[in-house]
Amino acid sequence: MSITLRNIKVWNTGEVIDLVVPGTAAAYFADTSVVADGADIDATGLTVAPGFEDPHVHFRDPGQTYKESMVSGCRASASGGYTNVLIMPNTLPALDGQTVSGPEATGAKEVLDAGFDNVIDFLQQYDTAHDVQLPVRYDLCVCASKDRAGHEASDVADWLKYVPGFEDDAKTPAMLTHPITAISDDGSAVTPEILDQVLENVKASDLYLIEHCEHHDTGAVNEGPVSRELGVPGIPEDTELKIVARDIEAARRTGVHVHFQHVSTAISFEAIRRAKAEGLPITCETAPHYLALSDEALLKYGTLAKMNPPLRSEADRKATIAAIADGTVDLLATDHAPHTLAEKELGFLEAPNGIIGLECAYGVCHKVLVDGGFISDERLIELMSVGPAELMGHVPTDVAALVEDYAEPAPTGDDPDGVIAGESDAQPQREGVNRLLDLSRVDDADNVDLVVLNAAEEWTVDPEQFHSKARNTPFGGWQVTGRPLATIIGSQLMFSRL
Known part of the structure; x- marks a missing residue:
């Protein structure tokens, strides 16, 4: 039938x-x-269009399945029109290929009870181990550093066999179905002390670096009038630019493809625009919340609008839309980040960063970008389907x-x-x-x-x-x-x- x-x-x-x-x-x-x-x-x-793809999701499995699981995350993806997603490495234990420690470590018991000794195998074989059908394809992003702690670069020997093009004759079907396709320490930028080694690992594995283009030790929301009204420590916009500028120079020096995640400021977009004009291997994404909301949303939505990078000024929001319209932005990604409402109610200093986005991303982006007259329906599909697919090495359906x-x-x-x-x-x-x-x-x-x-x-x-x-x-x-x-x-x- x-x-x-x-x-x-x-x-x-x-x-x-x-x-x-x-x-x-x-x-x-x-x-x-x-x-x-x-x-x-x-x-x-x-x-009818090629399925959406999202190169930036957090499914919290293993380690925090009370927030999200592979099953619920994949169902949310399919509900939002997504046919393929890239799972970020901030699982617990981290997605770094190392053998997990004893079962007392957060999430380790889940991995061991499923019959595996590392998170990569656990996620690649999740459907068979748990006897479920997951209604979306997914790739994996490996940690740039061991335990995603920023102190020591992850060991290529722990994960290279899972990368397409390496030891393909020894790969299991699961390795081919859910391969490692990128490197990141998402949640924070790659630290300066290991950056060169991480770039060497990227070159050795023929992957690309997904960079969380921001690092700061203090602050909870964007620095400006809203942070002062809330009485909350602010994060200056140049925290993002510092990482963008550093990594543009690294791409110039090494030829490594650097992809900047959730770019949020006018000054960063301008730096990326110049780097692209120079012909450097730079791509970038932004997320629906940065084009739809400014930091003024904190006054209305409170910590539901707390994220990292933080929502920026209205001028930055408009600059984000302009960067989408002129092609500086290569694609849109949700940065789907599930948390419980109890956690988000802890206040600006303690509440975790992030929002969920898979199930309303198309509607929000269409409302702001297409109804707003900035781009066409066709271009929005390119940003949510073709662009992400090309980044992840997939062939979008023609x-x-x-x-x-x-x-x-x-x-x-x-x-x-x-x-x-x-x-x-x-x-x-x-x-x-x-x-x-x-x-x-x-x-x-x-x-x-x-x-x-x-x-x-x-x-x-x-x-x-x-x-x-x-x-x-x-x-x-x-x-x-x-x-x-x-x-x-x-x-x-x-x-x-x-």
């Missing part, structure tokens, strides 16, 4: 086609009633290339036009009938990842309806436009709110 979406638009060509998704109703989860097998749905006004010139599967026997079944896989296009993308007929169907979008849908963000365990977002109650309606991975429907 299958589900057919009639009159759906291809995201980058505008062609209206019919999309056939194979599989059964039991193969996916849904926000609404499950769509019946064989359903024929009028998808007029909807868009939807238009899969569309064929037939209206339905070839019939048995002779067809009315004299084409013998079996001699051709396609019928001539009939006037007034859409061309077809039938995922059951696609070559390499296992690698076809798509998202179905309603760019015009107006909806209210309700964290209580999220699939994430966490609720820590300032966007609750926001009226946004644009919503993912279905997530298709490997040509199979994984999530639906059709």
Whole structure:
């Protein structure tokens, strides 16, 4: 059986086609009633695009599964239209490839009880060890330093075998399915004392460095009028620029690809803009909260708007949008960071940084960027799908290339036009009938990842309806436009709110 979406638009060509998704109703989860097998749905006004990819998520598994787990994080991803994510290394124990210590260490018992001795194996084989189906693809980001402590660079020997292109003849299917594709100490910048060794590790592994472009020892929110009104120590904007400038110079010196995460200030964007003009191997991302909120949001949302880097000034917010519009920003990433509401209620000095974002990112970005007239629908999809996929070394699905010139599967026997079944896989296009993308007929169907979008849908963000365990977002109650309606991975429907 299958589900057919009639009159759906291809995201980058505008062609209206019919999309056939194979599989059964039991193969996916849904926000609404499950769509019946064989359903024929009028998808007029909807868009099909390559699945979103997010190179910056925190799933808290192992070590803090009361905040999020692989299961809840992956379900949140699929709900947000994401087909692939990159898991950051601040798990407990850290994702550094070292053998975990005794079970008394936070998270170590989870790893050992599952039958593994390091976090990489634990995450790569999570589905089989826990007998679950995870509805999203994921890659892993390894720690730049041991224990992510910043004192000693992680040992390439502990994780190189998990990297694509190294010892491929000895790789297990799990190593190939969930490979290590980047290096980071996300949460803080790589420390100066180990930077050169980390860059050598990046070169030796042919990966790229994901840099948290900020380091500060004091402060909780952006330094400025809001921090003074709140009476909270501030973080100067040049804390970000110092790391950006340092690492641009490192890229110039070594040729290593440096990717800056969640850039938030006008001065950093200008430095990155100049580095790109110079031809240096620099890319960058920002997150929905930096284009949608300024530090003034702290006065309304309190610690729900506390993050690192902190929300910046309104001028910086506008500079972030300008950097997206002029192409300085290569992609958008959520920095999905789950915490409990009890933790976020501890006050500005003690509450953890971060917000969740996977399930409302498209709506927030569409509301601000597309409805605001800064970029097109097509460009937003590029920023959330094509750009992240290219960064992570994936090939985004070329939807238009899969569309064929037939209206339905070839019939048995002779067809009315004299084409013998079996001699051709396609019928001539009939006037007034859409061309077809039938995922059951696609070559390499296992690698076809798509998202179905309603760019015009107006909806209210309700964290209580999220699939994430966490609720820590300032966007609750926001009226946004644009919503993912279905997530298709490997040509199979994984999530639906059709």
